[in-house]
Amino acid sequence: MRHPLALAALLSLCTTAQGHAGTIFADDFESTVNTRPWQVYNQISNGAWRATQGNGIEIQTSGGVTTAHSGNQFIELDSDHRNGGIGPRGQSNSAMTRTLTNLDAGEYLLTYAYQARTNRANDNTIGVYFDAGSTLFSDLVDTANGVGANGWIEHSVPLFVAEDGSTRRLSFRAEGIENTLGGLIDTVSLTRTGGVPEPLPLALVALAGLFGWRRAR
Numbered sequence: 522m523r524h525p526l527a528l529a530a531l532l533s534l535c536t537t538a539q540g541h542a543g544t545i546f547a548d549d550f551e552s553t554v555n556t557r558p559w560q561v562y563n564q565i566s567n568g569a570w571r572a573t574q575g576n577g578i579e580i581q582t583s584g585g586v587t588t589a590h591s592g593n594q595f596i597e598l599d600s601d602h603r604n605g606g607i608g609p610r611g612q613s614n615s616a617m618t619r620t621l622t623n624l625d626a627g628e629y630l631l632t633y634a635y636q637a638r639t640n641r642a643n644d645n646t647i648g649v650y651f652d653a654g655s656t657l658f659s660d661l662v663d664t665a666n667g668v669g670a671n672g673w674i675e676h677s678v679p680l681f682v683a684e685d686g687s688t689r690r691l692s693f694r695a696e697g698i699e700n701t702l703g704g705l706i707d708t709v710s711l712t713r714t715g716g717v718p719e720p721l722p723l724a725l726v727a728l729a730g731l732f733g734w735r736r737a738r
Contacts, residue, residue, distance in 0.1 A: 545621065545629070547710035550580060551592040558585045559597075561605035565617070573657055574694060575615025576606035581705070590634035590673045590707035597638065598647065598695035599703025613701045616694035618657060624687045627716040629680040631691070633709040634673045635665040638702050642668065645704040646697040651680055652690040665704055666697075673707070680711075 546569070553565040561577040564570060572578050579600035582593060589595045600615040602608055608615075637645035649663040663678045682689065691711070695703045 542713050542715060545624070545711040545713060546619070547708075549589070549592040549708045550594045550596055553580060553594075555580055555582050555594065557604055558582050559601075559604060561600050561603070561607075563605075563607065570617045570619050572607075573616045573618040573692065576600040576602050576608040576613055577615055578617045579604075579606075579615070586638060587636060587705065590636070592707075595636075595705050595707035596693070597703060597705050598693060599697060599699065599701055600695075601701045611699065613699045614695040614697070614703070616658070616692050618690050618692040621689045621691060621711070624682045624685075624689060625713065625716065626682050626685045626687070628714045629682065630712050630714050631662070631678040631680055631710070632675065632712075633693075634675050634707045635667075636673045636705040636707075637667040637669050637671060638705055640669045641698065644697045644700070644702065645669075646695070647704040647706060648692075648694045648696045649676075649678065650690070650692040650694065652692070653687070657690060657692055658694060664696075667704075675708075679714075 548566055552567060553562060559579055559581040561579045563572050563577050565578050565580065570578060577600050579597045580594050581597055583589045598615045599613050600606055602610050635647060639645060645667055647665040648661055650658050650660055651662045652660045662680060663676060665676060693706055697703050
């Protein structure tokens with residue numbers, strides 16, 4: 522006698538995941554309020570993001586270059602040396618990094634909005650990194666590139682953490698031509714979408730084998 526429903530229920534146990542989904546963070550860069558149409562910072566969002574390369578993190582306000590994807594502000598990382606910038610004029614490509622601690626093992630989804638600022642090829646490149654160690658910019662997980670007039674483009678990047686209690690460093694880095702005009706970033710979020718599948722008990726493995734043997738007969 523065949524038992525397809527019982528077998529399906531049994532096999533579903535193979536993908537039972539530990540833990541629950543939930544938002545780790547969501548940021549549209551509104552908490553750091555500009556006093557100018559654009560300004561450069563060493564850290565933003567109450568210290569959650571820190572500049573880890575270049576002149577700093579440039580926050581722009583809607584109405585100048587473009588309108589924000591959400592809220593009223595957005596990020597440009599080919600940052601100017603003025604209005605708070607800390608580097609020389611010719612080294613404008615900057616990076617911002619957020620440290621995420623005590624992450625549970627499992628699957629995650631990074632989402633962000635990207636817009637190219639100029640119409641010049643390879644001028645608007647943004648590299649996205651999700652580093653496990655202390656070395657930054659070693660684990661590239663996504664690259665955003667393009668030319669202007671395409672508006673905001675939403676990116677979704679699946680990520681995986683192998684062990685509970687992990688630390689990861691999430692970075693966005695300008696990697697185009699250094700001319701203080703580059704790719705724009707807004708509406709960044711990280712969500713845990715699922716846990717690590719639990720091992721199937723040996724007894725259930727044997728039972729599954731028995732179903733398969735009886736089906737073959």
